[in-house]
Amino acid sequence: xxxxxxxxxxxxxxxxxxxxxxxxxxxxxxxxxxxxxxxxxxxxxxxxxxxxxxxxxxxxxxxxxxxxxxxxxxxxxxxxxxxxxxxxxxxxxxxxxxxxxxxxxxxxxxxxxxxxxxxxxxxxxxxxxxxxxxxxxxxxxxxxxxxxxxxxxxxxxxxxxxxxxxxxxxxxxxxxxxxxxxxxxxxxxxxxxxxxxxxxxxxxxxxxxxxxxxxxxxxxxxxxxxxxxxxxxxxxxxxxxxxxxxxxxxxxxxxxxxxxxxxxxxxxxxxxxxxxxxxxxxxxxxxxxxxxxxxxxxxxxxxxxxxxxxxxxxxxxxxxxxxxxxxxxxxxxxxxxxxxxxxxxxxxxxxxxxxxxxxxxxxxxxxxxxxxxxxxxxxxxxxxxxxxxxxxxxxxxxxxxxxxxx
Numbered sequence: 001x002x003x004x005x006x007x008x009x010x011x012x013x014x015x016x017x018x019x020x021x022x023x024x025x026x027x028x029x030x031x032x033x034x035x036x037x038x039x040x041x042x043x044x045x046x047x048x049x050x051x052x053x054x055x056x057x058x059x060x061x062x063x064x065x066x067x068x069x070x071x072x073x074x075x076x077x078x079x080x081x082x083x084x085x086x087x088x089x090x091x092x093x094x095x096x097x098x099x100x101x102x103x104x105x106x107x108x109x110x111x112x113x114x115x116x117x118x119x120x121x122x123x124x125x126x127x128x129x130x131x132x133x134x135x136x137x138x139x140x141x142x143x144x145x146x147x148x149x150x151x152x153x154x155x156x157x158x159x160x161x162x163x164x165x166x167x168x169x170x171x172x173x174x175x176x177x178x179x180x181x182x183x184x185x186x187x188x189x190x191x192x193x194x195x196x197x198x199x200x201x202x203x204x205x206x207x208x209x210x211x212x213x214x215x216x217x218x219x220x221x222x223x224x225x226x227x228x229x230x231x232x233x234x235x236x237x238x239x240x241x242x243x244x245x246x247x248x249x250x251x252x253x254x255x256x257x258x259x260x261x262x263x264x265x266x267x268x269x270x271x272x273x274x275x276x277x278x279x280x281x282x283x284x285x286x287x288x289x290x291x292x293x294x295x296x297x298x299x300x301x302x303x304x305x306x307x308x309x310x311x312x313x314x315x316x317x318x319x320x321x322x323x324x325x326x327x328x329x330x331x332x333x334x335x336x337x338x339x340x341x342x343x344x345x346x347x348x349x350x351x352x353x354x355x356x357x358x359x360x361x362x363x364x365x366x367x368x369x370x371x372x373x374x375x376x377x378x379x380x381x382x383x384x385x386x387x388x389x390x391x392x393x394x395x396x397x398x399x400x401x402x403x404x405x406x
Contacts, residue, residue, distance in 0.1 A: 002082060003052050005036065005074040007067045014041050015198075016068045018191045021124050024056045027083065030076055037063075037073070040191045045310050054078045057086035063124075066191075125152035132157045192279040202341045206256075210336050211383065212373045213390035217352040219401040221368060227405070232297040235326055236285075238349060239269040240296060240404050241396055243288035246322060249389040253321050255344045256379040270320025270340075271300075273307055282340070283307050284320045293404055324349060334371045344380040348373040 007017050020038040024030055035047045036056065057075035061067045075086045125133070125140050129152045133140050136157065143160050145152035189197065220241075224234055246253045246267050254263045267289040270282035283303035285296055306312050322344075325337040328351035337348040352370040359365060372393070376386050396403060 001078045002057075002086060003054065003076045003078075004072050005050075005076060007061075007069050007071045007073055008039065008048060009069045014069060014195075016066050017041050018066045019061055019063050019073070020045055021063050022059055026056055026058050027080075028056050030054055030056050041314075050076060052076055052078070055080050055083055057083055124150060129154045129157050136161050190279060192275060192281070196279050199341055200338055203339050206339055207378045208339050208375050209378050209383065209386075210373055210375055211386040211390060212334070212371060213387075213394055214369050214371050215394045216398050217368050217370050219399070220397045221352065223401050223404065227293065230294060230297070231301065232293050233300065234329070235271055235324070236293055236297045236300050237404055238324060238326065239271060239285050239288050239300075240293050241393060241401075242322065242324060242347060243267045243269055243285075244403060245389060245393045245396055247289050248392055249385065251381055251385050252345050252376075252389045254380055255321075255342055256377055261380050264321045266321065268319050268321045270317070270323045272323065272325040272337075273304055276308060281307050281312070281317055282320055282323060283312060283317055284315075286319070292406075323347070328352065328370060334373065336373045337375050339375050339377060343377075345374055345376045345386070348375065 018040040020040045022037045024034075024036050030036060030050045030053065032051060032053050033049050036050050037048050039046055039048050054076040055078075057077055059074045061071065061073045067073060077083050077086060124145065130140065132138075132154050133143075133152075138157055138160050140152055140157075143152050143156050144150075146156055220237065224232075224237060227237075250263055251261075253267055254261050256262075266287055269285045269288040271285070272280050272282050274280050283300070285291070285299060285303075288296060291299075303312070303316060307317070320340075320343065323337075323340050323346040325346060326349040327335055328349050331351050333353060334350045335348050337346045339346050350371040350373075352368055354366050355369050357365050357367045357369070372390065374386050374390055
């Protein structure tokens, strides 16, 4: 019997994936539950396991290529004899009734071992690294990759090349006549960056408006100094404050659908995190309104560490009901954020800074303040509702900050 290996849907938002590596070659014996390939989704690298015992046939989509969800990537035959009867190309793409692969768990792909003890090693390298290695006569199997998951980069190849050779590579050839300006280097978007582009394009169809508020952070800063030594970050305090305020304003936690406004029963705060290799991801603090700040702090530390290692499970970055983007940590005093799809609002948080403030009595004081800006879907939220939410958030942070520790 012949089984198809499909591109799996690793998350509800995934439309296509990139094959990072095939861990089996055509003709190799495959066991049920054994990892066959690694797929890069929009947020993480995931191992893909076989549902069947058998032999891997021809690989239809090679490593480094993208394929839509549901596309046939390869075939698995029950017996070696059936390998001769496998199709040489994929059938027209249809939604598979039974997938021949399964996602096991989000674990980082280990760097493949080089040939030893008769085992066949598989080297993962960037296209530029492969081209450079071929030009310089360098065996990629002798290079230790420093890229994500042990991937060999062009810099790794240059490091392997003798300094004299590297100097020749980098030195421009002498010319007599003027030469045209070099073409800019174009780096293809990663799967993560492509997902961000799709989400941002989708947001253009949403009618949004922006509401700003200035919050005095004296009490918040004082609380932060008290809990910082226990691992609680300012991000966690803000997430907790927003979650408690959303309890009073469920419309801000809702979102628009064609059938009407959808109200959620949970408050999950997603916080934007920049990735080292470009793009961003939004790990989610589940039930932030019901969880104490110390538990939230431990969850947040784990989420950020695993996000930057691309080890998050889909439910850990796709289930946010409200998003916070905090560029204040970089010293940005004000900005507006783009609304993520499937949500009603996102809060942009600026830096807390000393400012000269005139009181109603005419006195001049110096207060530490931060500016926040709420981006809202106007199909769901109206201006007065957004203003009331920000007013209550400010009141909590300025006058009732002790509630964050309850």
